Amino acid sequence: MGLITFLSDFGYRDHYVAAVKARMLQLAPAQAVLDISHAIEPFNIAHAVHVLQAVFRDFPLGTVHLIGVNDLGSAQPAWHAASYEGHYFVVADNGILSLLTEGRPEEVVRLQAAQPTPSPTRDILTPAAVHLAQGGQLTDLGLETATFRSLVNRQLRLQDHRITGHVVHIDHYGNLITDITRTAVDAVGHGRAGTIHFARETVRELHLHYQAAPPGDVACIFNSQDQLCIGINQGNAAELLGLHFDSQIEVHFPTEVSVPELKA
Structure with missing residues (x-):
């Protein structure tokens, strides 16, 4: 069983982080999860990317990075699971994936939501993260796609x-x-x-x-x-x-x- 890291803009005052972890433990009671931070500025994509880019390579290959930042993303939200440099990323389609990977993720699948939910990190991203941490394949989660929201860092x-x-x-x-x-x-x-x-x-x-x-x-x-x-x-x-x-x-x-x- 692999490790899941958890990064979010949920803060520490409310129950949101605990709800995600409870869902994770329902699916896999022995799942190891490590919090990176839940103090990302609300909806701040750049902050999330900076923090995760600074640390994700320090984790073992095969680690799954669950990202709960701006998780609805848009009026027509979508969610993805992707692989990059031997790591997995499970994230809303809000530009984070393109910035983390400099627009070059190795494999991306679009996650399917069984039904509308106000808590996509808990109900869509977490089951996908657990699946990958337990050795499941990306392609089990959805259809491969080359389409995801692209943002570009300012160039020096x-x-x-x-x-x-x-x-x-x-x-x-x-x-x-x-x-x-x-x-x-x-x-x-x-x-x-x-x-x-x-x-x-x-x-x-x-x-x-x-x-x-x-x-x-x-x-x-x-x-x-x-x-x-x-x-x-x-x-x-x-x-x-x-x-x-x-x-x-x-x-x-x-x-x-x-x-x-x-x-x-």
């Missing part, structure tokens, strides 16, 4: 001496996660030491972690997903710097070549 702007990106997430501590990756910095920088620009700030060095900067100072790091992040040691960078989701961030490179120093 790469120039000879500049990268332009944006804040894509603000975490619990107020740290700003950007879409600028280490790969992009290496590709454009070619060994040149860059400077990071946002609001009225210019940062000239990278740190290994936020605590490497003095308390109250800005620190820029690459996180474990190799995304450029901006934080303040023991402070809330989003509030103190006045930055928010989609704020523009730039990395500039000089014409001469130098090697940046990484501060421990």
Whole structure:
């Protein structure tokens, strides 16, 4: 029996999470389920994608990821189960699947609802997740389809001496996660030491972690997903710097070549 992870925008105040788990245990009393988060901002597709993309590859191959975010999706809702990189995803047709897989899921089936329901995560997605976790096949769940709602992430702007990106997430501590990756910095920088620009700030060095900067100072790091992040040691960078989701961030490179120093 495989593992099911559960991600939702249901919050922690109501019974919605418990109702899904109760349904799961009715179907498979020994089913293992691990909560990723139920504090996704309501209906926020980008938040859900960021959180799941950051962690799903850390789970064993064959894990089933149950996603209860904006689960009705539209006035004519649909639901899918899909495979990607050895994992399964069970989700409403709301754009999450296309963003998670960069538009390239390996196999997708359309789930059939036996009857209309106000709780599709409980009544449609959960039975599909349990089926897959118990070794069932995707094609047992519905007909294969190549049609699903497609959303596209904003693309980085790469120039000879500049990268332009944006804040894509603000975490619990107020740290700003950007879409600028280490790969992009290496590709454009070619060994040149860059400077990071946002609001009225210019940062000239990278740190290994936020605590490497003095308390109250800005620190820029690459996180474990190799995304450029901006934080303040023991402070809330989003509030103190006045930055928010989609704020523009730039990395500039000089014409001469130098090697940046990484501060421990």
